[in-house]
Amino acid sequence: MNLLGLSWQNIKAKPLNTLLSLMLFILGVGLITVLLLTNHQVAGKFDRNLKGIDLVLGAKGSPLQLILCSVFHIDDPTGNIKLEEVRPFFNKKHPLIKKAIPLGLGDSYKHFRIVGTTHDYLDVYQAEVGSGKLWQQDFEVTLGARVAKELHLKVGDTFVSAHGFGAAITQHEDHPFTVSSILKPNGSVLDQLILTSVPSVWKSHEGHSHEEEDHDHNHDHDHAHDIIDTLANATPPLPEVVKNSRGFFQKHPDFEEKELTSVLIQYKNNTDIRTLNMPRSINANTQMMAAAPAYQTSKLFEMIGVGEKALRALAFLIILVSGISIFISLFNSLKDRAYELALLRVMGSSRTKLFVLVIIEGLLMALIGVLLGILAGHIGMMVLARYMQESYQYDFSSLLFLKEEVYLIVGALVVGFVAALIPAIRASKLEISKTLAKG
Amino acid sequence: MLNVTNLQFAYPNAKPIIFPDFKCGEGEKALILGQSGCGKTTLLHLLAGLLHPKQGSIQIGSQKIEALSGRQLDQFRGQHIGVVFQKPHFIKSLKAQKNIAIAQYLANKKPNLKRIQDLMEQLGIGHKTNANVQALSQGEQQRLAIARALINKPQLILADEPTSALDDKNCAEVIDLLEKQARENGATLLVVTHDQRLKDRFQNQIHLEALTTH
Numbered sequence: 001m002n003l004l005g006l007s008w009q010n011i012k013a014k015p016l017n018t019l020l021s022l023m024l025f026i027l028g029v030g031l032i033t034v035l036l037l038t039n040h041q042v043a044g045k046f047d048r049n050l051k052g053i054d055l056v057l058g059a060k061g062s063p064l065q066l067i068l069c070s071v072f073h074i075d076d077p078t079g080n081i082k083l084e085e086v087r088p089f090f091n092k093k094h095p096l097i098k099k100a101i102p103l104g105l106g107d108s109y110k111h112f113r114i115v116g117t118t119h120d121y122l123d124v125y126q127a128e129v130g131s132g133k134l135w136q137q138d139f140e141v142t143l144g145a146r147v148a149k150e151l152h153l154k155v156g157d158t159f160v161s162a163h164g165f166g167a168a169i170t171q172h173e174d175h176p177f178t179v180s181s182i183l184k185p186n187g188s189v190l191d192q193l194i195l196t197s198v199p200s201v202w203k204s205h206e207g208h209s210h211e212e213e214d215h216d217h218n219h220d221h222d223h224a225h226d227i228i229d230t231l232a233n234a235t236p237p238l239p240e241v242v243k244n245s246r247g248f249f250q251k252h253p254d255f256e257e258k259e260l261t262s263v264l265i266q267y268k269n270n271t272d273i274r275t276l277n278m279p280r281s282i283n284a285n286t287q288m289m290a291a292a293p294a295y296q297t298s299k300l301f302e303m304i305g306v307g308e309k310a311l312r313a314l315a316f317l318i319i320l321v322s323g324i325s326i327f328i329s330l331f332n333s334l335k336d337r338a339y340e341l342a343l344l345r346v347m348g349s350s351r352t353k354l355f356v357l358v359i360i361e362g363l364l365m366a367l368i369g370v371l372l373g374i375l376a377g378h379i380g381m382m383v384l385a386r387y388m389q390e391s392y393q394y395d396f397s398s399l400l401f402l403k404e405e406v407y408l409i410v411g412a413l414v415v416g417f418v419a420a421l422i423p424a425i426r427a428s429k430l431e432i433s434k435t436l437a438k439g
Numbered sequence: 440m441l442n443v444t445n446l447q448f449a450y451p452n453a454k455p456i457i458f459p460d461f462k463c464g465e466g467e468k469a470l471i472l473g474q475s476g477c478g479k480t481t482l483l484h485l486l487a488g489l490l491h492p493k494q495g496s497i498q499i500g501s502q503k504i505e506a507l508s509g510r511q512l513d514q515f516r517g518q519h520i521g522v523v524f525q526k527p528h529f530i531k532s533l534k535a536q537k538n539i540a541i542a543q544y545l546a547n548k549k550p551n552l553k554r555i556q557d558l559m560e561q562l563g564i565g566h567k568t569n570a571n572v573q574a575l576s577q578g579e580q581q582r583l584a585i586a587r588a589l590i591n592k593p594q595l596i597l598a599d600e601p602t603s604a605l606d607d608k609n610c611a612e613v614i615d616l617l618e619k620q621a622r623e624n625g626a627t628l629l630v631v632t633h634d635q636r637l638k639d640r641f642q643n644q645i646h647l648e649a650l651t652t653h
Contacts, residue, residue: 001533001537001540001541001543001544001550002544006530006532006533006541009530009532009533009537010532012532013531013532014532339528340528340529340530340531343528343529343530344530344541344545345489345513346487346489346516346522347516347517347541347542347545347546347587348513348514348516348517348518348542348545348546348547349513349517349545350509350510350513350514351509351510351513352510353545432484432489433481433484433489433490436484436489436524437480437484
């Protein structure tokens with residue numbers, strides 16, 4: 001039996017006294033933990049995904065939406081842009097652009113987006129192939145690790161895509177995709193994408209519109225066959241665009257009416273003044289919009305930041321109140337326990353020991369509160385992660401521990417100490433004789 | 440062993456109380472009698488070092504306790520003085536045995552559960568080791584309080600009205616136990632009381648009168 005044991009027994013003996021303080025602590029700390037975890041992971045994911053993409057070209061609209069759609073694959077596209085318009089950006093000899101990567105969106109399979117692009121897109125995130133071989137021809141797809149895992153797809157499997165990003169409204173049944181490879185988990189947005197060639201996306205949509213037009217026609221008619229026919233008749237031969245973005249620079253009659261959702265651009269030199277002027281010039285002189293992911297994301301975080309700051313302030317306020325509640329509960333318990341404290345002095349306890357006893361009680365309450373709070377925060381994160389996965393296909397972990405949580409524990413102990421300070425001083429100054437005489 | 444000389448105490452804004460000089464040898468017992476309000480409890484608190492005398496000296500063994508600093512006095516009290524109160528109070532959050540153990544801890548003695556158990560056996564509450572203190576009967580509580588006062592083998596046992604809340608049977612038992620334990624531990628026993636039942640049992644009696652300076 002020592003002071004720590006006695007403090008613990010005192011807290012245990014009157015759980016109701018400490019319940020309110022504990023609940024407030026759990027609420028405040030839990031809220032902060034969720035904020036910390038979400039913030040850390042969202043920032044981490046955003047950073048990971050926008051690294052290597054300096055500029056996004058797309059249809060005019062909201063620049064933030066364009067970024068959210070083309071870089072993070074959360075929002076819907078702003079519209080389409082004519083391939084003819086962006087053709088110059090694919091020029092190998094462009095003085096400012098190191099790489100331009102086309103994106104064609106519009107279809108999905110079981111909530112996972114199908115992205116028509118080139119192999120260059122994988123280089124942006126240093127993706128590695130886990131099994132199989134990257135798509136080599138149209139209607140072959142490469143799956144992100146999470147897509148394969150969740151949909152239980154293997155190399156060689158086939159599936160039919162759906163038009164749009166939500167629940168399947170129309171299915172492109174005449175153009176089944178074949179899984180040619182699966183990527184290793186990469187930590188980037190690629191994990192949740194289905195990648196294929198741009199022409200695959202074009203063709204499945206041609207089939208789609210065709211189907212709508214020929215609504216009353218014979219459904220057994222083989223649309224794919226039609227397209228293959230058209231392609232066969234096309235002259236000159238179609239440039240190689242299945243794997244390589246550079247192919248889009250070439251002029252080809254088949255490209256004339258074609259569209260892309262957006263183009264991701266890597267600069268050669270970030271500090272070149274011409275580079276810095278390029279977005280403005282695109283926005284002013286073309287039908288397209290140029291948006292910088294880094295700038296848009298930091299703007300977004302600023303906007304969310306206000307709400308996040310308010311929430312954080314609220315959480316700290318709750319912790320403050322829980323500190324006050326610890327203070328009150330200790331202060332009240334001193335009144336009930338005055339005789340016990342006097343007894344401890346009779347048994348040989350010094351003033352310092354009584355001081356320490358009450359301080360330990362405050363610290364213990366705060367410690368229990370903060371530990372349960374962090375636990376609650378992680379459980380909350382687990383629930384939130386599931387929700388966010390469903391809505392955005394983004395992966396969030398609840399089993400991640402941040403160094404900020406250590407600060408949180410230290411901070412809580414400070415709160416516990418300060419809350420216990422005045423009661424502890426009072427306990428140490430207790431007049432033994434008078435207290436005993438009162439009985 | 441216990442030597443009180445020229446002892447005076449004053450509450451704030453009140454006339455000082457003058458106590459008679461008295462001595463008590465090792466292993467001896469004495470009764471301090473007096474009407475309520477004459478300073479019996481004050482004397483006991485002075486002897487226990489819970490109050491500081493205005494003047495005079497209290498010597499316990501070879502130690503003049505007024506010479507000790509606050510912390511030293513706390514330590515001395517824990518190790519050498521056992522106190523039994525009229526109404527036994529305990530640390531409610533602790534079980535019976537732990538209430539004794541905490542006295543060992545506070546006196547900086549090594550925890551000795553066997554001694555606690557032995558003592559509780561001797562006092563007839565050996566089966567109450569893990570009992571809730573509030574669930575004990577009055578007599579059991581007073582025995583537990585005696586066990587607590589005795590656990591550190593004090594030189595001096597001070598008992599403040601230890602029997603006045605008890606019926607005759609328990610009164611006799613408790614005072615028997617106190618005397619027996621004091622004798623076995625070689626401790627000086629000082630009982631402060633106005634309980635007339637105890638008068639015949641103590642030869643050494645100190646009468647306090649409502650003494651104040653005139």
